[in-house]
Amino acid sequence: MPFPKIAIIGAGPGGLTLASMLQCSGIKPTIFELDKDRSSRDQGGIIDLHADGGQLALKEAGLFEKFQEIIIPSAEALKLMKSNGEVVWDENNSAAAPPETSRDRPEVDRSNLRNLLLDAVDPDTIHWNHKLLQVEPVGAKYNLHFSDSIETGFDLVIGADGAWSKVRPLVSNETPYYSGITFIELQAHDVSVKKPWLNEFIGSGSFFMFDEGLALIGQQNSFDRIRIYLGVRQPESWMDECGINWEEPKSARGVLAESYFGDCHGDLKRVILEEATDSLIVRRLYMLPVGLSWEMRSGVTLLGDAAHLMTPFAGVGVNVAMVDAMELAREIMRWKDAFVDGDATALDEAVKVYEERMFVRAKKNMEKTYHGLVSHFSAGGIDERVGLLKKRARMLEERRKEQVKA
Ligand SMILES: Cc1cc2nc3c(=O)[nH]c(=O)nc-3n(C[C@H](O)[C@H](O)[C@H](O)COP(=O)(O)OP(=O)(O)OC[C@H]3O[C@@H](n4cnc5c(N)ncnc54)[C@H](O)[C@@H]3O)c2cc1C
Structure with missing residues (x-):
């Protein structure tokens, strides 16, 4: 039985992480991306990758060493100010913040991260200038309708196409x-x-x-x-x-x-x-609504913003998208031998296990982000943030003292 034909819609951090991991295990998906080429759009500012988020996915994709080359060490510094101009936290100035404040959340430029992931994927895997308009179910397979072409016969379509996903309508009626x-x-x-x-x-x-x-x-x-x-x-x-x-x-x-x-x-x-x-x-x-989930549909799934679009007020979106990609890749790879043995339901099982965990992770991060939104736009928001930073600094100091004692 030939290995299933897999389409990933979107070459953002989620779609590219998934493609690079699948490729490492000999599975070659096809990515369809609306951008004309890798440099046709400003990718935005800097993002921090968390130890239990984007960093974990990069380790598993074998890209962690290269990632360390693109980190901007000084960009981790935080400065917080009240609207009256009072500086209440400043890691650029050790008099206004404790010296040991690293959160192990190194910052990278988004375009450098995208280039790192693009370089890890076979160039012929990516079909640039392909804007998906619609996914058409045909029997057990799916056809993809683009602005000026149709690609046919996919066994699994993965929507990694961000906020306004054109794959999402196959599994949910919700829109952002x-x-x-x-x-x-x-x-x-x-x-x-x-x-x-x-x-x-x-x-x-x-x-x-x-x-x-x-x-x-x-x-x-x-x-x-x-x-x-x-x-x-x-x-x-x-x-x-x-x-x-x-x-x-x-x-x-x-x-x-x-x-x-x-x-x-x-x-x-x-x-x-x-x-x-x-x-x-x-x-x-x-x-998207906090806690969004759907009934598993054979041959279709979503990851990243397509599945759980959030505001940026907890700084987790890229990290969660990359963890989604890592877990979906793991499940597809885990079931690879069953596909080869001719078990047509194996792919459904992979998607089912991935989605069950993804819904839990997404809900947790969406709740955290919603709290971040409320806090960023409230009078006490800065004090709350400083309180958290101070608590963390105290914890690090305690840990340091214990290490010295030991
Ligand atoms: C202002 C701002 C600041 C942010 N800061 C942070 C931060 O500090 N840390 C953090 O973790 N997250 C941050 N985020 C969130 C983060 O940007 C997203 O969560 C993340 O990019 C999601 O990755 P993704 O791969 O799921 O989707 P995307 O990055 O949106 O990628 C989707 C890809 O699909 C392509 N595409 C879209 N539609 C189609 C189509 N119809 N056909 C083909 N291709 C398509 C797009 O061109 C794109 O390449 C921020 C977001 C914003 C708006």
């Missing part, structure tokens, strides 16, 4: 709903030369200010850039109806600084008005 938060993303380029004040203000890693209904998040990115996310808790229609002309970034930044961040310290307004002035993109944040 507005989270209540709109992000305005600003950028500053050539910061070391042109924006030294901003460079110093944000620090070498990530910067957070949360308050009731608003947040300002900054991060150092590769290529001497700083990315700023202004978060506002506003209705879904706000972006279109607030009267801000997004086509006029200077005036848009002026209205944001004065009308929405008007009560904040002058330094925070300076970031918006004078510093992060090189680009402006506005986007609403969507999420």
Whole structure:
């Protein structure tokens, strides 16, 4: 019996991790990706990979050593500020934070992570410029309809195609709903030369200010850039109806600084008005219902954002997508011998076991993320975060003392 024909829709971190692991065990899926090529889109800022998340998947895919080459060590530093300008935590400055604060969550540039994963997959596995429109069930198999072609006869279709998955409708009627938060993303380029004040203000890693209904998040990115996310808790229609002309970034930044961040310290307004002035993109944040699950359907499954889209307020999305990929790859590999022996139901069993565990993991992370959303946009959010950081620092200090004693 020939090995089942597997399609992975989407070459994001989830789809690529799955493909690289399957390939290692001699299973060759086909990836269909809507981007024209690997460099046709800005992949976004930096992300941290957790020891029990993305790092684990990279270890299992044999990519951990290469991953260590792309880590940005200084980017782990955290700085937290209240809206009145009081710095309440600063790992760039050891007087304002304990020295031993590493969370073992190294930061990498998203495009470097994607390139690492792309390089690990056979180039002929990826079919670029293939935007999936629809999946058509035909008997026990599936045909894939793209903008200008049809690919036929797949035994397993894996939707790793993110928030607006075109595979999801085969297993669920749910679609993402507005989270209540709109992000305005600003950028500053050539910061070391042109924006030294901003460079110093944000620090070498990530910067957070949360308050009731608003947040300002900054991060150092590769290529001497700083990315700023202004978060506002506003209705879904706000972006279109607030009267801000997004086509006029200077005036848009002026209205944001004065009308929405008007009560904040002058330094925070300076970031918006004078510093992060090189680009402006506005986007609403969507999420799937916490605890989403579905009845197993033979020949179809989802991973990553396609299965459990969350807001970024716990910083876990990439990590969970990569763990999904690792666990699905493990299950498919575990059942490989049964396929070869002619057991047609083996693939269903692999998907069933994967989904049962994935639903539990997704629910836990969606709950954590929802808590993060509430906390990022509440008056006490910064104090809560500092409390957690202090608790962790105390724990590390206790551990260090015990090690010295031993
Ligand atoms: C502002 C922001 C900050 C974030 N920060 C973090 C963070 O710090 N840490 C973290 O862990 N997570 C973070 N996340 C979440 C993280 O980006 C996602 O959870 C993660 O990218 C999901 O990976 P994925 O592979 O499931 O999907 P995606 O990364 O969305 O990849 C999906 C792929 O499928 C392709 N695709 C989509 N539709 C189609 C189609 N119809 N046909 C073919 N191809 C298609 C896309 O082009 C893409 O390549 C953040 C998200 C946002 C919005």
